[in-house]
Amino acid sequence: MSEVVTYNREGSIGVITVNYPPVNALSHAVRSGLVAALEQGQKDADAKVLLLVCEGRTFIAGADISEFGKPMQDPGLPSVVDQYENCDKPIVAAIHGTALGGGLETALGCHYRVALSSAKVGLPEVKLGLLPGAGGTQRLPRLTGAQKALEMITSGEFVGAKDALALGIVDAVEDGNDIKAVGLAYAQNIADEGKPVRRVRDLTDKLEADKGSEVFEQFRAGLKKKARGQFSPFKCVDAVEAAFSLPFEDGMKRERELFMECMESPQRAGLIHAFFAEREVSKVKGLPKETPVRDIHKVGVIGAGTMGGGIAMNFANAGIPVTIAEVKQEALDKGLAVIRRNYENTAKKGRITQAQVEERMSLISGTLTYDDFSDVDLVIEAVFESMDLKRKIFGQLDDACKPGAILASNTSTLSIDDIAAATKRPQDVIGLHFFSPANVMKLLEIVRCEKTSDEVKATAMALAKKIRKVGVMVGNCYGFVGNRMLHKRGAEAMALVNEGASPQQVDKVLTDLGFPMGQFAMSDLAGIDIGYSIRQERRKAGEDVPASWMDKLAEQGRLGQKTQAGVYRYEEGNRKPIPDPEVDRVIAEFRQEQGIKSREITDQEILERCMYVMVNEGAKILEEGIADRSLDIDITWIYGYGFPAYRGGPMFWADQIGLDNILGTVEQFYDDLGGEQWKPAGLLQELVSEGRRFGDL
Numbered sequence: 051m052s053e054v055v056t057y058n059r060e061g062s063i064g065v066i067t068v069n070y071p072p073v074n075a076l077s078h079a080v081r082s083g084l085v086a087a088l089e090q091g092q093k094d095a096d097a098k099v100l101l102l103v104c105e106g107r108t109f110i111a112g113a114d115i116s117e118f119g120k121p122m123q124d125p126g127l128p129s130v131v132d133q134y135e136n137c138d139k140p141i142v143a144a145i146h147g148t149a150l151g152g153g154l155e156t157a158l159g160c161h162y163r164v165a166l167s168s169a170k171v172g173l174p175e176v177k178l179g180l181l182p183g184a185g186g187t188q189r190l191p192r193l194t195g196a197q198k199a200l201e202m203i204t205s206g207e208f209v210g211a212k213d214a215l216a217l218g219i220v221d222a223v224e225d226g227n228d229i230k231a232v233g234l235a236y237a238q239n240i241a242d243e244g245k246p247v248r249r250v251r252d253l254t255d256k257l258e259a260d261k262g263s264e265v266f267e268q269f270r271a272g273l274k275k276k277a278r279g280q281f282s283p284f285k286c287v288d289a290v291e292a293a294f295s296l297p298f299e300d301g302m303k304r305e306r307e308l309f310m311e312c313m314e315s316p317q318r319a320g321l322i323h324a325f326f327a328e329r330e331v332s333k334v335k336g337l338p339k340e341t342p343v344r345d346i347h348k349v350g351v352i353g354a355g356t357m358g359g360g361i362a363m364n365f366a367n368a369g370i371p372v373t374i375a376e377v378k379q380e381a382l383d384k385g386l387a388v389i390r391r392n393y394e395n396t397a398k399k400g401r402i403t404q405a406q407v408e409e410r411m412s413l414i415s416g417t418l419t420y421d422d423f424s425d426v427d428l429v430i431e432a433v434f435e436s437m438d439l440k441r442k443i444f445g446q447l448d449d450a451c452k453p454g455a456i457l458a459s460n461t462s463t464l465s466i467d468d469i470a471a472a473t474k475r476p477q478d479v480i481g482l483h484f485f486s487p488a489n490v491m492k493l494l495e496i497v498r499c500e501k502t503s504d505e506v507k508a509t510a511m512a513l514a515k516k517i518r519k520v521g522v523m524v525g526n527c528y529g530f531v532g533n534r535m536l537h538k539r540g541a542e543a544m545a546l547v548n549e550g551a552s553p554q555q556v557d558k559v560l561t562d563l564g565f566p567m568g569q570f571a572m573s574d575l576a577g578i579d580i581g582y583s584i585r586q587e588r589r590k591a592g593e594d595v596p597a598s599w600m601d602k603l604a605e606q607g608r609l610g611q612k613t614q615a616g617v618y619r620y621e622e623g624n625r626k627p628i629p630d631p632e633v634d635r636v637i638a639e640f641r642q643e644q645g646i647k648s649r650e651i652t653d654q655e656i657l658e659r660c661m662y663v664m665v666n667e668g669a670k671i672l673e674e675g676i677a678d679r680s681l682d683i684d685i686t687w688i689y690g691y692g693f694p695a696y697r698g699g700p701m702f703w704a705d706q707i708g709l710d711n712i713l714g715t716v717e718q719f720y721d722d723l724g725g726e727q728w729k730p731a732g733l734l735q736e737l738v739s740e741g742r743r744f745g746d747l
């Protein structure tokens with residue numbers, strides 16, 4: 051008998067129980083155990099109906115992702131599900147937690163499904179670069195019809211139990227949290243009423259209704275925009291379409307072919323790396339799991355601007371009262387009005403109710419004095435990038451806040467150590483770097499300073515989860531991890547334009563790679579004045595920052611989207627970047643002033659210079675211990691800078707290309723172009739000489 055799947059009988063119900071923490075994933079042992087338990091149940095003459103139920107916090111949450119990429123062992127999941135479906139005794143699946151991927155497919159192989167009202171179901175394989183490979187693309191549409199099956203399978207989004215009932219995915223929903231009792235009662239009812247075996251594969255009415263429908267072409271067209279550059283979403287549509295054009299067995303064969311194509315796609319490896327990396331970043335090196343965490347019941351935010359407002363919304367969304375401080379009432383009123391407008395726009399889109407708008411607004415208050423921060427557990431400063439101003443504010447917070455309150459800065463570049471030194475409690479100071487728009491972007495770069503205590507680090511990591519962010523712990527240096535690499539890419543992009551490329555050529559190389567927008571379109575979104583004031587700040591500090599044609603644009607008032615003209619121009623109310631000959635003129639004039647003779651530049655050179663400079667900088671960041679692991683860098687870029695998750699992040703992507711190839715090119719650029727940014731990182735040279743990869747670190 052398998053350890054992870056057991057069989058016993060309760061009255062006339064044969065109970066098959068899966069118990070394989072943490073999420074009852076369909077590992078080889080679980081698949082074999084399911085088959086063995088089914089055989090027992092079939093042989094058990096006193097068992098009239100079988101019940102499939104799981105121990106722990108959830109029903110089966112899918113295939114065991116950690117087995118992907120390794121040789122598949124029999125029984126394969128499709129055959130396990132077939133055996134359940136072909137059982138001559140009715141089988142009930144009792145669902146709690148999340149029935150996902152192969153877990154939902156197993157339940158669809160059963161003949162009846164009952165769920166707790168708190169349960170969710172879904173087929174999220176597309177988020178791993180795959181498609182449902184155990185009949186989900188053939189059985190789900192037989193219950194829901196084409197439209198809903200396509201929505202669920204191409205988005206991977208979960209569906210709540212009540213909606214699953216309305217869609218016919220489950221047959222009953224019960225309140226409470228004792229899934230075994232609910233399952234047994236439902237199975238007993240099936241037995242008492244002598245209900246028959248009911249195979250989903252035999253259902254055809256929903257198929258007839260959508261046969262030959264346009265819905266498949268409509269979905270493909272929609273995916274061209276939504277899933278640009280991705281492989282598996284389109285294969286998902288092909289597989290579901292097969293359910294409407296082929297008999298069940300042939301549809302299953304087609305599903306398997308398409309599944310294997312996804313398995314072989316490099317995007318699968320990238321997305322599975324991103325899946326596990328997102329979970330690993332929460333385990334910080336040198337920070338034991340049992341490190342005490344402080345309670346955060348009340349928060350203060352300084353600055354009601356774009357960042358301050360977005361940051362405050364995260365806490366209100368999590369039910370934590372937050373007070374925003376400003377210097378002038380007018381600025382405060384403006385900031386609070388922007389927050390209300392954002393919430394009301396979200397309500398207009400039906401994502402929250404008006405009642406939730408009022409509830410969240412009731413958690414947000416304003417003040418013009420730090421005296422109102424005397425009892426907060428955390429303050430986050432979000433004022434503009436000036437070290438003098440931040441040090442002054444932290445000195446004042448040190449006096450205003452209670453002992454044990456955490457003082458955090460949302461600075462995106464300045465030294466947290468220098469800010470902490472302005473207080474008598476550097477152990478309670480940390481960087482909480484949010485990304486614009488702060489209420490939307492998932493990344494929270496958590497910057498430890500030299501003296502930050504473990505308790506404050508652990509509290510920040512736990513808080514990230516609470517406000518539904520992906521927290522990545524990094525060390526303190528100029529630009530931390532994300533911006534430090536971004537600035538290198540930005541400088542290379544500028545140099546490439548100086549030498550002859552056009553901004554739109556550079557941006558196209560980056561969007562073709564999968565970024566949602568290019569370097570220069572991003573500058574226009576962020577505001578050209580932001581980069582300009584940072585460069586001016588550094589020049590004021592005596593740093594030698596080279597002249598730039600971007601400064602000319604800023605001085606002409608071309609600040610980007612907000613002035614409808616920056617590197618690109620924008621039509622009223624439209625964010626689509628339009629190349630502007632006026633900018634080409636400014637660039638040509640700049641080259642002349644600088645005595646630069648422009649040359650033809652290939653897309654490949656642009657790709658290598660923009661991306662390899664980041665990889666080289668990433669290696670230096672790892673060497674310096676600013677990031678503990680390459681996956682910390684990957685997750686930072688995926689959730690903070692739109693690096694395509696299907697490429698796994700910049701360091702994983704580099705491993706795929708081959709570090710020897712990258713080092714060879716970096717050394718060539720160092721010879722040809724010079725500059726600190728192209729000095730090969732020692733770690734990169736070391737890994738290549740040892741035939742190792744970032745992923746081996």
Ligand code: T1G
Binds near residue numbers: 073329
């Ligand atoms: N396989 C292996 N490990 C898994 C896993 C899985 N499917 N799901 C979760 N884990 C691990 C995870 O790495 C973490 O480990 C721990 O469980 C808790 O997870 C044929 C091909 C279920 C909603 O895509 O979405 O079926 O870090 O931190 O926030 O068609 O995990 O503790 O060591 O995320 O409460 C389809 C993936 C697979 C679901 C729970 N299934 N999982 O979220 O906890 S493909 C999925 C999730 C498939 C078939 C195909 C979430 C969750 P550790 P967690 P959580």
